[in-house]
Amino acid sequence: MAVALWAVLADHIDGIVANRAPNRDPDAAKMGKSLDGFGDIIYGAVLPTAIVIQLSHASILSLATATALLVAGAIRLSYFANFGRSSDGRFLGVPLSYDVPLLALLFLLQPFIGAELFEWFVNVCFLLLAAAHVASIRVPSPSPAMYAAISIFVVVSSAALVMGRLSSHV
Incomplete structure (x- = not known):
């Protein structure tokens, strides 16, 4: 989870870098756009789906959540x-780049949610998020301030997740 957060950051930064690249070949831009969508589905839907299934021990609810998340992500x-x-x-619909940060936030809140409710809570949150991906919700594009907030969230929450994992093994 801590490493997946860095994929979010890389996804946000790569567009900024590409747009500022001087004399960028138009064919490279087309290829980059396709690769960006491929990366989005991997880190924004496939990875959270795998984590939800593993977390829920491949329950029927997690398989339904996974299916909804993958279909909504592709659409x-x-x-x-x-x-x-x-x-x-x-944007029309909530971007897939919201999935990993939400999952990281849920893992950080896990001690406050309680083990017995956590699996159910994660599944419900991701079922709702899958619906939000394809809903007629209009989401503003990230501003420079939002990019800064995302960067801070990635660094802080990634460190917190790693430290929490390390401390549980001590």
């Missing part, structure tokens, strides 16, 4: 690949 990315942002720069 969301297909829509975005064809239509992009709206004319006002907003």
